[in-house]
Amino acid sequence: RGQEKSYTQEIELPVRSAWPAITLGGSGVFENGTTRLDLPLDNFVGDISGTLTLADTPAVNLTRAVSFLNTYPYGCLEQTISRAWPFLILPDAVAELDPLITTDEAIRERTEGAITRIQAMQLYDGSFAMWPGNSKTFEWGSVYAAHFLLSARNVGMNFPEEMLTGALNWIRQFLASMPVYNSIDDERDDLTTKAYAVYVLALNGERPLGWIEYLRENSANLKQSGHIYLAGAQAIIDGRADALKDVTAGRASGYSGKTLESETRNTALLLSMWLDVEPQAPEVIELATKLVDLGSKGNWYSTQDNSAALIALARYNVEVAGAKSDITAHVTTETSDKALLSYSSSNKPVSINVSELPKGSNILIETQGDGQGCYSWSINGFPNKQPKAERNNVNIECS
DSSP states (O other), X not given: OOOOOOOOOXXXXXXXXXXXXXXXXXXXXXXXXEEXXXXXXXXXXXXXXXXXXXXXXXXXXXXXXXXXXXXXXXXOHHHHHXXXXXHHHOHHHHHHHOTTTOOHHHHHHHHHHHHHHHHTTBOTTSOBBSSTTOOSBOHHHHHHHHHHHHHHHHTTOOOOHHHHHHHHHHHHHHHHOOOOOSSHHHHHHHHHHHHHHHHHHHHTTOOOHHHHHHHHHTGGGOOHHHHHHXXXXXXXXXXXXXXXXXXXXXXXXXXXXXXXXXXXXXXXXXXXXXXXXXXXXXXXXXXXXXXXHHHHTTOOXXXXXXXXXXXXXXXXHHHTOOOXXXXXXXXXXXXXXXXXXXXXXXXXXXXXXXXXXXXXXXXXXXXXXXXXXXXXXXXXXXXXXXOOOOOSSOXXXXX
């Protein structure tokens, strides 16, 4: 009694960074000799994530798309589908691109979760809303969902059969609808979405020739993707690529209307259609080269862009990619010759988590042999200083 007592308690509190998390990335080639990588590891504080990947084809650049889709935080109908689609139909090809973050468990969780979430957005008539709890049909998104479900069925994914049946029934009713247009943009969005609907029905083994002809008669009011969808539907019905030779992906900046037009998405879409019917055509190489170039210039902006590009180029890598190099390579540092990662062109791509790379020392790729390989890296974390302000097709003005 009356005795003074004291105690000490230690509490660890997380301190949130003043800056938002960012992702940096890059890619290039390595060949016989030493290739120096200037990875900005010191630009981040705290824990970082991401990978450094070595492979023998340029498709290794797609690791950035894999990372983008894996870490994208939102989930409307389009975003949910786009994030899951590549992992559903090309699990092996995507897993080879980034074996550290694309595991069998991750793929299963991603695809099963997507099916459950889009089921929550399906309305009574078989169409889909943009967000769970909404009651208004998202027309383009409903066709996109039906397309996704067709792909899921084709790879043996288990989901309630009535989801796809209802979606296809809604598509047939949607094609027969005659809305009153308030503007030319409304008409173009509607007709372009109907061209997409025709393509999905063709994928389902149907022959909607009457609707194809009707939309051709109104082709002046189609957006670029509408022309591509019509050509794709005809190519599926014909079993050859003749119809695809008359369309291009167009040249556009940013996005346009409710059909989410973009040059990247349309290029990837057209490449996938060529791969379906004539994968060895010279147009395939041209489209793949263009798509990679759009990515290298930073023109893969959205979930739609990254998903479509990942699907098309992963397929291209599997089905068309050419001869392999004969090289071996080891990732080391300037201060140590101990191999952090070893690669041989006779094996699959290899990756290392960037958190395992030492800061304060340049990373080297020591290579022996003939030919060349490709590297790609991405780093996600909190920067140690304010990131440079950027904008992509968005302007904000105060008045």
